[in-house]
Amino acid sequence: METGLTILKLSLCLSLVVAVSCAKAPAPWNPSMGIRPGTCDHYECPTYNLAEAGYGYEIRVYDSAVWMSTAPIPAPSMTQATKTGFQRLFSYIQEDNKSKTKMNMTAPVITQATPGKSVLYMYTVSFYLPKKNQQNPPLADDLHVQPWKPTHVAVRQFGGYVTDDAAKKEAAALMASLKGTEWSVSIEKSKGKSPDYLVADYNPPFQTTDRVNEILVPFNM
Ligand SMILES: *[C@@H]1O[C@H](CO)[C@@H](O)[C@H](O)[C@H]1NC(C)=O
Ligand SMILES: CC(=O)N[C@H]1CO[C@H](CO)[C@@H](O)[C@@H]1O
Numbered sequence: 761m762e763t764g765l766t767i768l769k770l771s772l773c774l775s776l777v778v779a780v781s782c783a784k785a786p787a788p789w790n791p792s793m794g795i796r797p798g799t800c801d802h803y804e805c806p807t808y809n810l811a812e813a814g815y816g817y818e819i820r821v822y823d824s825a826v827w828m829s830t831a832p833i834p835a836p837s838m839t840q841a842t843k844t845g846f847q848r849l850f851s852y853i854q855e856d857n858k859s860k861t862k863m864n865m866t867a868p869v870i871t872q873a874t875p876g877k878s879v880l881y882m883y884t885v886s887f888y889l890p891k892k893n894q895q896n897p898p899l900a901d902d903l904h905v906q907p908w909k910p911t912h913v914a915v916r917q918f919g920g921y922v923t924d925d926a927a928k929k930e931a932a933a934l935m936a937s938l939k940g941t942e943w944s945v946s947i948e949k950s951k952g953k954s955p956d957y958l959v960a961d962y963n964p965p966f967q968t969t970d971r972v973n974e975i976l977v978p979f980n981m
Pocket of ligand 2: 855856857858859860899900901902903
């Protein structure tokens with residue numbers, strides 16, 4: 761009786777241990793989540809066609825689009841830079857622009873890290889312009905317009921809050937999952953012409969659950 765109970769306890773404990781360690785084990789390459797960020801139900805998001813949903817990646821073909829970008833922001837972290845850049849872009853859509861145009865909020869906000877001189881990285885933060893404002897983007901002295909031609913983008917989604925480390929890790933995982941695919945040759949060829957990777961933030965900082973972020977690697981076919 762005693763022994764039986766002990767064995768039961770032990771096996772229960774063991775199965776718990778296994779369950780816990782399973783839950784904590786890092787997923788090798790999480791299959792592409794293919795989640796439509798909830799933000800896109802309320803805000804305009806850039807449009808694309810899905811070319812392939814692969815294991816650990818998606819290939820999208822984005823329609824031409826117009827983005828508004830900050831100058832490179834020197835900051836200690838991507839989180840900090842995205843916050844600073846977002847504040848500027850948010851005031852831009854609230855009429856802080858030369859034509860005093862008010863624009864709707866959109867998603868995502870994208871951040872691109874480039875090596876800095878006095879700091880490790882500088883970050884360019886960009887805002888997707890509503891379709892309605894793309895023809896004639898309101899200008900502002902410290903922002904610049906970035907038109908995108910229709911472009912292929914390799915994508916990996918991940919959750920939680922974006923950190924520089926998470927972005928690096930997820931970008932590396934994306935590249936690993938693309939190895940040996942028909943896309944990898946074109947991505948390799950596009951290096952230097954396109955930025956290494958962009959990080960797309962879909963959720964406001966106060967949203968603590970169901971966060972969806974993406975690593976974007978634009979390339980030419
Ligand atoms: C914002 O979006 C709504 C709904 O699409 C539209 O009716 C409105 O005109 C837009 N506002 C601006 C300032 O563009
Ligand atoms: C940065 C910038 O160009 N801001 C301008 C936006 O529009 C307002 C209103 O015209 C100007 O006062 C700002 O200088």
